[in-house]
Amino acid sequence: MNSMASSFYVPDHLHASAPAECRGQARDSVRLMVLDRRTGAAYHDHFKQLGDYLLPGDLLVLNNSRTIPSVLKAQYMDEEIEVRLSRQVSNTDWEALLVNKNLQIGTSLTFPEETAAIIKKAGSEPPLVTLSFSKSGPELFELFYRYGEPIRYEYVKEPWPLESFQTVYGSVPGSVEMASAGRAITWKMLQQLKKKGIQSAFLQLHAGLTYYGDDRWPTPIFHPEQTTIPKQTAQLIHDTKRNGGRIIAVGTTVVRSLETAVDEYGIVEPFSGVTNLYINDGYRLQVVDGLLTGFHEPEASHLDMLKAFMNPDHLLSAYNEAISEHYLWHEFGDMNLILPLEKER
Missing domain, CATH: 3.40.1780.10 (QueA-like)
Incomplete structure (x- = not known):
């Protein structure tokens, strides 16, 4: 601190x-x-x-x-998980934070438009993980823009x-x-x-x-x-x-x-x-x-x-x-x- x-x-x-x-x-x-x-x-x-x-x-x-609108909603089994992107690693891979959720490497998450992302490995530091998406490049960015929202912390009350x-x-x-x-x-x-x-x-x-x-x-x-x-x-x-x-x-x-x-x-x-x-x-x-x-x-x-x-x-x-x-x-x-x-x- x-x-x-x-x-x-x-x-x-x-x-x-x-x-x-x-x-x-x-x-x-x-x-x-x-x-x-x-x-x-x-x-x-x-x-x-x-x-x-x-x-x-x-x-x-x-x-x-x-x-970019970096807050996404993913499905894991019957549960909705908030995913916050942190850093692009490659055309398909992003470091991300799974809010209030710990999942094992190899777990698959489901996003809109039949897009999947596998937890490939740990991120650069805990609690980040590396997600490998089934879409890449501009197509993946389009998904973020269609379904994502900007990050806002607790002091921002409205979804600007x-x-x-x-x-x-x-x-x-x-x-x-x-x-x-x-x-x-x-x-x-x-x-x-x-x-x-x-x-x-x-x-x-x-x-x-x-x-x-x-x-x-x-x-x-x-x-x-x-x-x-x-x-x-x-x-x-x-x-x-x-x-x-x-x-x-x-x-x-x-x-x-x-x-x-x-x-x-x-x-x-x-x-x-x-x-x-x-x-x-x-x-x-x-x-x-x-x-x-x-x-x-x-x-x-x-x-x-x-x-x-x-x-x-x-x-x-x-x-x-x-x-x-x-x-x-x-x-x-x-x-x-x-x-x-x-x-x-």
């Missing part, structure tokens, strides 16, 4: 249960807490003012993985449509949970930033399950996720660094991807593969200068990563301040920007 877990408590009323646009607001109307990496100073603003904290020559790197769990720029299906740090970003904002001299670049990291239920979380030191960094993005990062600009990661997934692909000289190379990188306060960031992210629950390993950006005591103080200022948590909540500020505000 995260060492900050017992150090702050998020009251129930701060768990955002609905998207901003379903609360009568625009996506980019959420709030923004800005933290200075160096001093820990906190500034309170609105997300629409993000550009006020960025400089010409900075580069925003975004994860354009698109959320899949579109609510997407960023506007998500284009490559594969995440079972939304890469939510960019949810408040609009195309209009990206165009406004571009006019100011702030570029954008994209990569993909397909986010896996972040919670297994029954107070179980993924082991942060072995949590494989598929990532791809295109050549164009690697080149933009290199050019930005060379010209003195800052690399601002939109989401912890982007940090993980970029820091995985950096070589011994600090250069990000084009990359496609699985990352198991675990970043905590003992890790020295080689590529990323700033991070735009949401607010993370006490047990989340994402908090370990945030400690690589700033002093853990400053981070804890800021989180307690965010609670006292009534910031909203989770994928539909408010945003947090952590970066070295260039001047006193």
Whole structure:
């Protein structure tokens, strides 16, 4: 469990249960807490003012993985079982969580349209298993889209449509949970930033399950996720660094991807593969200068990563301040920007 877990408590009323646009607001109307990496100073603003904290020559790197409807219902004998996909392993195989059910390897599950899946082996860690489906590729994805639903945890009360769990720029299906740090970003904002001299670049990291239920979380030191960094993005990062600009990661997934692909000289190379990188306060960031992210629950390993950006005591103080200022948590909540500020505000 995260060492900050017992150090702050998020009251129930701060768990955002609905998207901003379903609360009568625009996506980019959420709030923004800005933290200075160096001093820990906190500034309170609105997300629409993000550009006020960025400089010409900075580069925003975004994860354009698109959320898939990853909660499925399967039949086992006379019983219905909830299956939560976690990670694609091949054209036919997926790691998955069988909610509240332990079944033996070799057991067959039945899905709609006469689709079967056999429990092939254990997953990368308990309680995940590897399912081998009788359909593959696009045909299997079509099954997910026809019969699946997006994952929603207990603080999300309503079955919001899949579109609510997407960023506007998500284009490559594969995440079972939304890469939510960019949810408040609009195309209009990206165009406004571009006019100011702030570029954008994209990569993909397909986010896996972040919670297994029954107070179980993924082991942060072995949590494989598929990532791809295109050549164009690697080149933009290199050019930005060379010209003195800052690399601002939109989401912890982007940090993980970029820091995985950096070589011994600090250069990000084009990359496609699985990352198991675990970043905590003992890790020295080689590529990323700033991070735009949401607010993370006490047990989340994402908090370990945030400690690589700033002093853990400053981070804890800021989180307690965010609670006292009534910031909203989770994928539909408010945003947090952590970066070295260039001047006193």
